[in-house]
Amino acid sequence: MSTAYPHPRSLVGTIGVVEGTAALRGGIMIELDGVTKVYGNGEVQVRALGPVDLLIEEGDLVAIMGPSGSGKSTMMNILGCLDVPSGGRYTLDGVDVSKLRDNKLAAIRNTRIGFVFQSFNLISRTSAVRNVELPLIYAGDKSRRRERALAALERVGLGERAGHMPNELSGGQQQRVAVARALVTNPAIILADEPTGNLDTTSTVEVMRLLVELNDAGRTVVLITHEPEVAEFAKRVIELRDGQIVRDVRQKQLVAS
Amino acid sequence: MIWEVTRIALRGLRANKLRSALTTLGIIIGVSAVILLTALGNGIQAGFNEQFGSLNTQITVTPTEGAVPGGGQARDLTENDMEALLNPRDAPDVATVTPIVGGAALLQVGGDQYRTSVTGTTADYLSITDRELTAGRAFDEQEVRTNAKVVVLGPNPVNELFGGNPTAALNQEIRIGSAVFRVIGTVEATGQQDDVAIMPVGAARSYLTGGDDELDTIIVRARSAEAVTPAADQITAILSERHNIRDTAKRDFDVQALQQQIQEATQFLSFLTLFTAAVAGISLIVGSIGVANIMLVTVTERTREIGIRKAIGARPRVILLQFMLESIFLSGMGGLIGIALGVGLSLTGAAILPQLIPDFPAPAVDPSSIVLAFTISLIIGLIAGGYPAHRASRLRPIEALRYQ
Ligand SMILES: Nc1ncnc2c1ncn2[C@@H]1O[C@H](COP(=O)(O)OP(=O)(O)OP(=O)(O)O)[C@@H](O)[C@H]1O
Ligand SMILES: [Mg+2]
Numbered sequence: 081m082s083t084a085y086p087h088p089r090s091l092v093g094t095i096g097v098v099e100g101t102a103a104l105r106g107g108i109m110i111e112l113d114g115v116t117k118v119y120g121n122g123e124v125q126v127r128a129l130g131p132v133d134l135l136i137e138e139g140d141l142v143a144i145m146g147p148s149g150s151g152k153s154t155m156m157n158i159l160g161c162l163d164v165p166s167g168g169r170y171t172l173d174g175v176d177v178s179k180l181r182d183n184k185l186a187a188i189r190n191t192r193i194g195f196v197f198q199s200f201n202l203i204s205r206t207s208a209v210r211n212v213e214l215p216l217i218y219a220g221d222k223s224r225r226r227e228r229a230l231a232a233l234e235r236v237g238l239g240e241r242a243g244h245m246p247n248e249l250s251g252g253q254q255q256r257v258a259v260a261r262a263l264v265t266n267p268a269i270i271l272a273d274e275p276t277g278n279l280d281t282t283s284t285v286e287v288m289r290l291l292v293e294l295n296d297a298g299r300t301v302v303l304i305t306h307e308p309e310v311a312e313f314a315k316r317v318i319e320l321r322d323g324q325i326v327r328d329v330r331q332k333q334l335v336a337s
Numbered sequence: 338m339i340w341e342v343t344r345i346a347l348r349g350l351r352a353n354k355l356r357s358a359l360t361t362l363g364i365i366i367g368v369s370a371v372i373l374l375t376a377l378g379n380g381i382q383a384g385f386n387e388q389f390g391s392l393n394t395q396i397t398v399t400p401t402e403g404a405v406p407g408g409g410q411a412r413d414l415t416e417n418d419m420e421a422l423l424n425p426r427d428a429p430d431v432a433t434v435t436p437i438v439g440g441a442a443l444l445q446v447g448g449d450q451y452r453t454s455v456t457g458t459t460a461d462y463l464s465i466t467d468r469e470l471t472a473g474r475a476f477d478e479q480e481v482r483t484n485a486k487v488v489v490l491g492p493n494p495v496n497e498l499f500g501g502n503p504t505a506a507l508n509q510e511i512r513i514g515s516a517v518f519r520v521i522g523t524v525e526a527t528g529q530q531d532d533v534a535i536m537p538v539g540a541a542r543s544y545l546t547g548g549d550d551e552l553d554t555i556i557v558r559a560r561s562a563e564a565v566t567p568a569a570d571q572i573t574a575i576l577s578e579r580h581n582i583r584d585t586a587k588r589d590f591d592v593q594a595l596q597q598q599i600q601e602a603t604q605f606l607s608f609l610t611l612f613t614a615a616v617a618g619i620s621l622i623v624g625s626i627g628v629a630n631i632m633l634v635t636v637t638e639r640t641r642e643i644g645i646r647k648a649i650g651a652r653p654r655v656i657l658l659q660f661m662l663e664s665i666f667l668s669g670m671g672g673l674i675g676i677a678l679g680v681g682l683s684l685t686g687a688a689i690l691p692q693l694i695p696d697f698p699a700p701a702v703d704p705s706s707i708v709l710a711f712t713i714s715l716i717i718g719l720i721a722g723g724y725p726a727h728r729a730s731r732l733r734p735i736e737a738l739r740y741q
Contacts, residue, residue, distance in 0.1 A: 157735050160648070162647075162648055162733070162734040162735040162738065163733060163734075163735040164733070182652070182653050183652050183653070183654075186647065186650050186651060186652040186653070187650065187652070189647070189648060189649065189650045189734070190649065190650020190651075191650070195648050195649070197648075197738075201641075201644075201645045201648070201738070202645075203642055203645055203646070204352075204642075205348070205352045206348065214646070214649055214651075215649045215650055217338065217341045217342075217345075218338075218646070218649065218650045218651045218652070218655060219650065220338050261649065265650075
């Protein structure tokens with residue numbers, strides 16, 4: 081095992097348990113049942129995914145790996161309700177998501193799921209705290225909004241940068257703002273598509289530490305990564321190839337050395 | 338949530354200040370042009386009505402010159418003919434009659450002399466022809482009855498004999514033909530009949546034109562604009578009767594109303610106003626195409642931003658609202674500034690133009706043009722923003738996020 085990454089638990093301390101999260105119940109959070117995704121129509125059709133069956137338990141920390149073009153992002157986008165499957169059934173926390181319409185999907189993305197992207201995807205010319213506040217605005221949630229956004233920024237260690245614009249922040253800081261935005265609505269699931277793909281080692285450690293802590297606090301975390309070192313933080317590793325799951329192992333999380 | 342989305346929309350506009358300003362400029366120019374041009378058109382129409390409106394009820398009766406077609410010598414119009422027109426039973430639609438006899442005479446003051454035309458008439462001549470006094474007064478009925486030797490001078494004789502100074506002319510003794518008259522007033526220049534000396538009809542006959550009771554013209558006022566046609570018919574009937582004429586082709590007088598010409602001119606002017614408004618409307622359309630263009634570009638350019646907002650839970654309606662608001666702000670602001678500019682320019686024009694160009698009609702802002710221009714600019718905002726915003730709100734989040 082690589083020693084380039086210190087164990088996340090050794091970094092815990094400043095971040096408390098996220099409020100309102102139920103303890104691990106051992107329930108099923110995500111259930112894919114013969115899910116496929118086909119791109120294109122007519123003659124040139126590409127099956128990017130599936131059919132895939134997959135169960136992810138509440139409170140798990142799953143890393144998805146696999147070569148480029150193997151369908152990782154395709155699957156993640158379906159999990160995050162950013163895209164709809166071409167076939168099969170997706171049940172999220174007991175709700176059949178594949179049947180929902182735009183408004184309901186928006187509500188689920190807003191309150192149940194926190195999404196972290198490889199390219200940060202902060203809204204430009206909008207301060208960090210306003211970015212973090214946005215999901216609360218879209219939830220129509222008025223209570224202590226600014227306070228909660230600031231608390232989320234504190235949690236990712238960026239309390240001092242609340243007023244900064246995205247272009248005034250480093251990549252690692254931007255990704256931490258994105259993590260704050262993902263967790264501000266207190267979602268049950270955090271999905272992250274190569275969250276450390278654009279980051280250096282130090283920032284990678286910081287972001288992974290945050291994700292592990294969110295998982296420790298009871299959230300289900302699914303992340304895509306190309307880096308074995310990052311996958312070592314996970315409790316379970318799934319490997320995709322040509323749109324199929326070819327390996328699915330439980331592993332002991334990296335333990336403090 | 339509307340308040341927050343409003344703030345997001347405003348921030349979106351502020352992020353692109355120059356572009357927003359330029360877009361608004363198109364609407365500003367369009368709206369202010371609509372208001373200003375209709376105000377100018379209105380002013381011209383109002384000025385026309387003021388100047389020529391009084392002609393609307395006027396009928397002139399003149400004798401036919403020379404031989405009547407197919408008949409003998411034409412008969413003169415006389416004082417008695419005029420009196421007959423005032424009979425309320427035969428001519429209920431006639432309000433007033435004013436006689437005119439005309440001629441020419443030499444005016445002399447000291448060594449200066451000037452030849453001008455003479456109008457002999459009654460006391461209400463000036464009010465009927467809408468001539469303003471520049472000094473003194475008009476002659477009254479008493480002076481008309483007594484054939485008083487008083488005269489009101491037009492601007493040309495005042496210029497020639499009194500150096501253009503109306504007050505210098507007042508109360509001066511002036512020889513007209515063989516008699517001495519006193520100048521009691523002077524009238525403004527109107528561009529027509531400025532070369533004139535106006536005096537009581539009896540005085541003109543006695544001292545200048547001769548004759549007993551012939552009249553060169555009778556000016557008749559109808560009771561109202563609607564009464565012009567019946568009044569003209571009544572006049573024709575009375576004079577035909579008095580002149581023993583049964584065949585209309587053999588009439589020895591002309592009855593002429595200006596009403597139709599005036600109305601045609603008024604209609605022509607309103608077409609002109611409509612035309613200028615249409616030209617302004619085109620600039621408003623050009624401005625709105627600018628807004629539509631910018632909104633399309635804005636939405637396309639910010640597809641990724643839309644994807645992010647959707648990914649974190651913005652409903653389609655919220656996205657629609659944000660971009661609609663941006664577009665309505667742009668066009669609404671443009672509309673408001675355009676109204677301020679258009680009204681401001683019209684008022685400035687009303688204050689300055691008549692001083693720079695005498696007789697230039699002051700622009701008059703039409704309130705309905707303000708309402709119309711503002712409504713149009715808002716509708717433009719709704720449509721220009723609505724279409725791209727609707728498209729954006731329908732995008733699947735992943736499609737929007739992948740957009741390059
Ligand atoms: N919008 C699309 N239209 C057509 N084909 C697509 C589209 N998106 C993805 N694909 C195809 O689907 C397959 C899976 O793509 P996906 O993005 O899921 O790969 P990935 O595992 O995330 O790869 P990477 O590690 O490079 O991010 C690829 O072959 C890709 O070309
Ligand atoms: Mg990918």
